[in-house]
Amino acid sequence: MAVTIGVDPHKGSHTAVAIDRDETELASVTVRATRRQVDELLAWAARFEDRIWAIESAGGLGYLLARQLVAAGEQVLDVPATLAARVRVLGSGRSNKNDSNDALSVAIAALHAPHLARVGRDDHAGVLRLYAKRNQDLGRARNRTACRLHALLAELVPGGIPKEINAGSAERLLAAVTPTMPVERARHDLAVEHLEDLRRFDDQLRASKKRLASVVRESGTTLTELFGVGPFVAAVVVGHTGDVTRFANRDQFAAYTGTAPIEMSSGGRVVHRLSRRGNRQLNHAIHIAAITQIRFAHSPGRAFYDRKITEGKTKREALRALKRRISDALYRQLLHDATSTGPGGQTGTALQSSVTGLEPQQPVLRKNHSRTRPNARTRRLAPATTRPSRASTSTNTRS
Numbered sequence: 001m002a003v004t005i006g007v008d009p010h011k012g013s014h015t016a017v018a019i020d021r022d023e024t025e026l027a028s029v030t031v032r033a034t035r036r037q038v039d040e041l042l043a044w045a046a047r048f049e050d051r052i053w054a055i056e057s058a059g060g061l062g063y064l065l066a067r068q069l070v071a072a073g074e075q076v077l078d079v080p081a082t083l084a085a086r087v088r089v090l091g092s093g094r095s096n097k098n099d100s101n102d103a104l105s106v107a108i109a110a111l112h113a114p115h116l117a118r119v120g121r122d123d124h125a126g127v128l129r130l131y132a133k134r135n136q137d138l139g140r141a142r143n144r145t146a147c148r149l150h151a152l153l154a155e156l157v158p159g160g161i162p163k164e165i166n167a168g169s170a171e172r173l174l175a176a177v178t179p180t181m182p183v184e185r186a187r188h189d190l191a192v193e194h195l196e197d198l199r200r201f202d203d204q205l206r207a208s209k210k211r212l213a214s215v216v217r218e219s220g221t222t223l224t225e226l227f228g229v230g231p232f233v234a235a236v237v238v239g240h241t242g243d244v245t246r247f248a249n250r251d252q253f254a255a256y257t258g259t260a261p262i263e264m265s266s267g268g269r270v271v272h273r274l275s276r277r278g279n280r281q282l283n284h285a286i287h288i289a290a291i292t293q294i295r296f297a298h299s300p301g302r303a304f305y306d307r308k309i310t311e312g313k314t315k316r317e318a319l320r321a322l323k324r325r326i327s328d329a330l331y332r333q334l335l336h337d338a339t340s341t342g343p344g345g346q347t348g349t350a351l352q353s354s355v356t357g358l359e360p361q362q363p364v365l366r367k368n369h370s371r372t373r374p375n376a377r378t379r380r381l382a383p384a385t386t387r388p389s390r391a392s393t394s395t396n397t398r399s
Contacts, residue, residue: 003048006079006107007041007055008099009033009062015099016041018048019107028100038068054079054110056102058119066119076119083109117246124219129239131215135208135232142201149194152187167199223333227299228292228326236285237330244334250327258283259327261320274320283323286330290322301326 001020008015012033018026026048031040045051051074058066058078069076088097088105110116146165153170154160156177161169174192179185213231216224216238223234247253254260258278264271293301301322308318 001048001050003051004107004111005045005048005051005053006084006103006105006110007053007062007065008102008106009055009057009065010099011061013099014041014062014065015103016044017100017103017107018045018051019104019111021111023108023111025104028103030099033065037065038072041069042072042074051075052077052110054106054116055119056084056106057081058117067122070119070121077110078117078119079106079109079113083113124215125239125242127215127239128219128235131208131212132232132235132239135205135212135235138201138205138208142198142205145194145197145201149191149198152191152194156184156187156191165198167195167202170195170198220337221334222337223330226289226329226333227296227301228289229330233285233289236281237334240279240282241334244331244338247331250331253331254324254327256282257286257327257330259286259320259324261324274316286323286326289326290319293322293326294319 003018003020003026005016005018010033013030014033014037015028015030017028020026027044029041029044031037031044053066053069053074054077055062055066055069056079058076060081066076066078084102084106087109088101149170150160150165153165153173156179157173161173163169170191174188174195177188179188209231212235216231216234219238221234221238223229223237224231229237241253241256244253247256251260255275256278258275258280260275260278261272262275262277264273290301293299294305296302304325305318305322308321309315313321
């Protein structure tokens, strides 16, 4: 008899409920979150030979338990918390919020929901995701410290620092200040402490960027060859995408990245609005790539952006359209890497990314980040939106 075991994980305990194909509850148990948690759960579930585990938020609170079960040879499914909550309220007949009902809802959701992600062993994508998160956290902490330092300097010196603050300019400004009042001395002392914090964050960010670039190279991905995609963006994309072959097409990938617009129609009026769905980390990474392309006048992405503006689109609408094209290009590159050499790909692979597929000779991304302007021969041979650098003068433009 096939049995589905739903697990509601928590920091201090885990509650499991086993059901059969008819949603009949067979048994339940609650174990403490200790080093023996897996042994206790496996001993309890030994009576069910044909079993599969379903853990709510296997990438969150249930991360460690899910990986331990996989390491023990068990089959584990990742059930989104929103799906389990929907089942609990509408399908289980038990709307009361408690651990047992939550675990039962997780089991029912896993029993009927198609295409749930199967939890596997961690690979290099997990490493990229962790280091990208660390780099992002350091950047945010550095910005907070810089803002606090800037506020203190503005209270010590009229105008403070007019431009972007850095450790050198802040040190010179503080050296010229001689506090006299107790409040001024306190502000000066705090500013010196923030300056030390700023230097520490700068050193950590430099080390983090080097480490991130190293692990991205080790992954073998070719995403960094795309215009506007650096080590951080590549790490986020590969780390949060995982196995790209789980997406049937570029549209599903765009929905996952939150770059597919949502239709808001009524009667004969058809309107599309910005999507807030999908993986927001991926969406942020694609946003960085899009802004990078727009900043460089010679990039094909800027040409596409300007063309949308000329067609009457607003700047936001043009940016959304560019992000969708970048999402399609990333999907093609990831798929090519995965199908050629497995997850991560191989550095140096050539891929013609036409982004939408409708304009195969007008790629939005390219693999050369040089600011060099194209020469006359290149301008004649290449399409209007493809502007290769002086070092790339053939018609085989890669993007």
